[in-house]
Amino acid sequence: MDIKECGEFGLIDLIKENCIVEPKSVAVGIGDDAAVLIPTHNMLQLVSADMLVEGVHFDLSFISPFQLGYKSLAVNLSDIAAMGGIPKHVVLSIALPKKINVDFVKELYRGMKNIAQSFCVNIVGGDTVSTHDKIVINVTVLGEVEPEKLQKRNGAKPGDFIVVTGTLGDSAAGLDILLNKKDNFDFAEPLIKAHLMPFPQVELGRIIAKYASSMNDISDGLASEAKEIALASSVDVMLDAGKVPFSTELLQRANFFRKTPLEYALFGGEDYQLLFTISKEKYILLQKELSNCNIKVVGEVKQGTGNVFLKEYNGKFVNLEPKGYNHFR
Numbered sequence: 592m593d594i595k596e597c598g599e600f601g602l603i604d605l606i607k608e609n610c611i612v613e614p615k616s617v618a619v620g621i622g623d624d625a626a627v628l629i630p631t632h633n634m635l636q637l638v639s640a641d642m643l644v645e646g647v648h649f650d651l652s653f654i655s656p657f658q659l660g661y662k663s664l665a666v667n668l669s670d671i672a673a674m675g676g677i678p679k680h681v682v683l684s685i686a687l688p689k690k691i692n693v694d695f696v697k698e699l700y701r702g703m704k705n706i707a708q709s710f711c712v713n714i715v716g717g718d719t720v721s722t723h724d725k726i727v728i729n730v731t732v733l734g735e736v737e738p739e740k741l742q743k744r745n746g747a748k749p750g751d752f753i754v755v756t757g758t759l760g761d762s763a764a765g766l767d768i769l770l771n772k773k774d775n776f777d778f779a780e781p782l783i784k785a786h787l788m789p790f791p792q793v794e795l796g797r798i799i800a801k802y803a804s805s806m807n808d809i810s811d812g813l814a815s816e817a818k819e820i821a822l823a824s825s826v827d828v829m830l831d832a833g834k835v836p837f838s839t840e841l842l843q844r845a846n847f848f849r850k851t852p853l854e855y856a857l858f859g860g861e862d863y864q865l866l867f868t869i870s871k872e873k874y875i876l877l878q879k880e881l882s883n884c885n886i887k888v889v890g891e892v893k894q895g896t897g898n899v900f901l902k903e904y905n906g907k908f909v910n911l912e913p914k915g916y917n918h919f920r
């Protein structure tokens with residue numbers, strides 16, 4: 592069905608089913624001038640927003656509407672994970688060209704509701720408007736965190752380890768495959784999945800939050816995110832190239848790509864893994880709690896003034912420019 596037949600209100604009617612998965616904290620959901628939410632006693636409230644623009648963040652020739660819906664929420668839940676919090680609600684605003692098909696919108700929301708359900712997040716409202724050309728999706732996410740678990744970017748201390756979750760560079764390598772329209776080899780599948788459907792590290796973030804001194808999620812690349820922690824904490828960060836964790840898919844097929852795994856990890860972005868600092872004593876406690884350890888020390892925090900240095904494979908230290916993804920460069 593054409594979107595013109597359905598209209599703005601018909602569209603909202605289609606969207607509003609199955610939006611509330613955890614009704615205890617929602618007094619009013621979709622259907623009024625504003626949603627009414629019931630915060631949990633003694634919890635700090637977190638709010639964050641990230642927008643996705645067609646042609647900048649996604650290309651409809653290689654992302655399905657389901658995947659786009661999923662990813663739009665995933666990148667936002669990742670920011671709540673980076674604060675050590677629990678995502679609770681999302682507000683979804685979409686701008687759609689008139690030529691779009693209603694089935695596209697249904698699939699988009701199926702992707703959104705799929706991830707919302709698995710993270711027990713309510714869709715409590717949004718806005719629907721038309722655009723002349725490109726699709727724009729804006730997500731505002733609301734979350735909660737205990738005051739003692741709140742993780743900011745400014746708590747890194749000299750002597751801390753700097754640590755990442757998961758593997759890095761997969762998403763940027765996956766994007767390269769998609770952009771260059773290379774044939775889909777078996778090994779490419781997990782890399783492409785890392786790009787199209789990143790998994791926000793909420794559960795790990797909750798555990799790390801008990802021990803870490805600062806945290807960030809990796810949207811713009813390791814170099815850029817490390818710089819944000821270094822600047823906010825007024826310290827220097829020393830990253831060790833030899834310690835950056837890579838997936839076997841990326842490592843074994845490194846020759847296949849235009850860039851090295853390290854370049855993808857440092858400057859690629861969209862990994863949506865967590866980068867955090869932690870004292871050496873607390874790192875031992877964290878490792879004990881995470882028996883199936885999916886974290887890796889990639890360097891150390893030193894006294895300083897906001898610089899990031901990289902120990903290259905040859906042992907030489909270089910000043911690392913935060914030349915990750917930057918919208919206006």
Ligand SMILES: Nc1ncnc2c1ncn2[C@@H]1O[C@H](COP(=O)(O)OP(=O)(O)OP(=O)(O)O)[C@@H](O)[C@H]1O
Nearest residue numbers: 638639640641642666670673807808809810811916
């Ligand atoms: N247009 C804006 N108006 C007000 N605040 C903004 C605006 N854009 C960004 N911010 C704020 O700037 C800070 C940094 O935002 P930024 O988007 O760089 O972080 P991020 O969401 O973690 O990264 P990314 O967008 O790459 O995932 C946040 O506090 C954010 O709320």
Ligand SMILES: Cc1ncc(C[n+]2csc(CCOP(=O)(O)O)c2C)c(N)n1
Nearest residue numbers: 646647648649650810811859860861916
């Ligand atoms: C078609 C297409 N071209 C390029 C990219 C790469 N890209 C876009 S935004 C971004 C950083 C994160 O965004 P933000 O900082 O806005 O959160 C990256 C790495 C993509 N995903 N799709």
Ligand SMILES: [Mg+2]
Nearest residue numbers: 640641642810
């Ligand atoms: Mg942002």
Ligand SMILES: [Mg+2]
Nearest residue numbers: 670673808810
């Ligand atoms: Mg972030």
Ligand SMILES: [Mg+2]
Nearest residue numbers: 810811916917
């Ligand atoms: Mg960014």
